[in-house]
Amino acid sequence: MNIILLGPPGAGKGTQAKILEEQHGLKQLSTGDMLRAAIAAGTEVGKKAKAIMDRGDLVSDDVIIGIVADRMDQPDIKAGVTFDGFPRTPAQAEALDGMLAGRKQKLDAVIEMKVDDEALVERISGRYTCAKCGKGYHEKFAPAKKAGVCDSCGGTEFTRRPADNEKTVRDRLQVYNKQTAPLVAYYAAKGNLHVIDGMADITRVTGEIGAVLKKVKG
Numbered sequence: 001m002n003i004i005l006l007g008p009p010g011a012g013k014g015t016q017a018k019i020l021e022e023q024h025g026l027k028q029l030s031t032g033d034m035l036r037a038a039i040a041a042g043t044e045v046g047k048k049a050k051a052i053m054d055r056g057d058l059v060s061d062d063v064i065i066g067i068v069a070d071r072m073d074q075p076d077i078k079a080g081v082t083f084d085g086f087p088r089t090p091a092q093a094e095a096l097d098g099m100l101a102g103r104k105q106k107l108d109a110v111i112e113m114k115v116d117d118e119a120l121v122e123r124i125s126g127r128y129t130c131a132k133c134g135k136g137y138h139e140k141f142a143p144a145k146k147a148g149v150c151d152s153c154g155g156t157e158f159t160r161r162p163a164d165n166e167k168t169v170r171d172r173l174q175v176y177n178k179q180t181a182p183l184v185a186y187y188a189a190k191g192n193l194h195v196i197d198g199m200a201d202i203t204r205v206t207g208e209i210g211a212v213l214k215k216v217k218g
């Protein structure tokens, strides 16, 4: 099964994609995480992407489609993928259609997570991540059980993304509304769009996504 989590920055795509990986075995394919890994490794892609990401713009379609196509050829994702943060433009959506068709796969559901703008700013401003295992937290909505210690791996160092400030979040929202929101109509026309309330708490959102997966499995 292949699904897309579609939603603005801070909607909870990464949070839910990790849960889907644990509960349903769908591999998280996050283009944002892949780009951050490329920056950390100092690759050519990372060098090109860093300044663009810091100001909240989109990395070029060619670069993104290239890294996704490479990832799709790896054997661990045959059982299914949750696309998190991809596609983000009509050109990326069309490229994904081609990649899936070429691999005799299909898209089972596109889940749009709707969240109010002010909630997005609050979510992103309070986000932090374990530097060792990458588990995501929020100061208010999803804090570590023991302050300063990761629930999953016991790590004690945490990071924040350079672009996680109010100004950049608002810029990213504009980019989303202009370049990514048209995908809602694209997938609605194909008949595989499902809209869920991303304002609910994390457990409820997981339940809503689970209900969609059950429905599309038939």
Ligand code: AP5
Residues within 6 Å of the ligand: 007, 008, 009, 010, 011, 012, 013, 014, 015, 016, 031, 032, 033, 035, 052, 053, 054, 056, 057, 058, 059, 060, 064, 084, 085, 086, 087, 088, 092, 123, 124, 126, 127, 128, 136, 137, 138, 139, 141, 142, 172, 198, 199, 200, 201, 202, 205
């Ligand atoms: P990317 O990493 O994809 O960032 P994003 O789409 O802006 O989304 P975020 O990761 O910020 O939010 P999320 O929806 O995953 O929310 P999360 O689960 O963390 O992209 C970063 C950059 O890379 C882009 O700006 C662009 O430059 C580039 N890029 C990436 N993909 C690209 C592409 N395809 N094309 C071109 N450029 C690309 O949750 C946020 C916080 O809220 C967390 O603290 C979490 O604990 C909390 N939270 C989650 N759910 C809830 C809930 N239900 N209630 C309360 N709190 C919650």
Ligand code: MG
Residues within 6 Å of the ligand: 013, 014, 015, 030, 032, 084, 085
């Ligand atoms: Mg994310």
